Amino acid sequence: MLPILKTTPDKINDKVIVCGDPGRVDKISKFIDDVEEVAYNREYKVINGKYNGQAITVVSHGVGAAGAAVCFEEIIKGGAKEIIRVGTAGSLDLKIKDGDIVISEAAIREDGLTEQLIKKEYPAVADMDLTRNLISAANDIADKQIQSGIILTVGAFYPEIEALPNNYYSEAGALAVEMEASVLFVIASLHGVAASGIFAIDGIAIDFDADSYNPHRDKVDEAIKNSSIIALEAITL
Numbered sequence: 001m002l003p004i005l006k007t008t009p010d011k012i013n014d015k016v017i018v019c020g021d022p023g024r025v026d027k028i029s030k031f032i033d034d035v036e037e038v039a040y041n042r043e044y045k046v047i048n049g050k051y052n053g054q055a056i057t058v059v060s061h062g063v064g065a066a067g068a069a070v071c072f073e074e075i076i077k078g079g080a081k082e083i084i085r086v087g088t089a090g091s092l093d094l095k096i097k098d099g100d101i102v103i104s105e106a107a108i109r110e111d112g113l114t115e116q117l118i119k120k121e122y123p124a125v126a127d128m129d130l131t132r133n134l135i136s137a138a139n140d141i142a143d144k145q146i147q148s149g150i151i152l153t154v155g156a157f158y159p160e161i162e163a164l165p166n167n168y169y170s171e172a173g174a175l176a177v178e179m180e181a182s183v184l185f186v187i188a189s190l191h192g193v194a195a196s197g198i199f200a201i202d203g204i205a206i207d208f209d210a211d212s213y214n215p216h217r218d219k220v221d222e223a224i225k226n227s228s229i230i231a232l233e234a235i236t237l
């Protein structure tokens, strides 16, 4: 039993697409054949199906490191061998605009969780082959330039007394910020599993202004749709 996903290991295919939003699992299922709804417990929705004739699983992991880590540990326990996260992220580079797509080669571990798993010196890196597949599928599908590089994974989304680390890592060349990639990369590496990520940019996160954050726009939806298709192509290449 995979207790928090509330399903069994035989329901997890080798190839898994993960995303934060359970609603996005339904959207991705529109591109997949022979869809089977497997489980839906808490924020974790699991479906199976086929893409390019190959069996794949799509799972949602919710927002943030702790809940996502539970998902990643359980899908790997279930037998996942290749995992691609399809997500949204804020831009940390003024050349990268809303509706653009970023592919992660590595993630900065400001997630607040992975230091409870292994020392901070251990890197959060994406699998080279899966990342190369993503870049190549992106070049075939998207009509604009796709950037790849280092992204930032944070634990806190809204700031309080402490400032977010967004501007600091923007200066260091990080392309975008989100909340789960470093967790995926660390857990996958610890288990010898391949993982990578592709991100639709939903706003500018330099000098982050929480009051003007609005990810619900057509150009963001379009980028999420394109990144979902790119991920499905990349994982079945």
Ligand code: R1X
Pocket (backbone or CB within 6 Å): 020, 062, 063, 064, 087, 088, 089, 157, 178, 179, 180
């Ligand atoms: O990873 C981030 C988090 O899951 C991106 O979107 C959510 C917050 O808006």
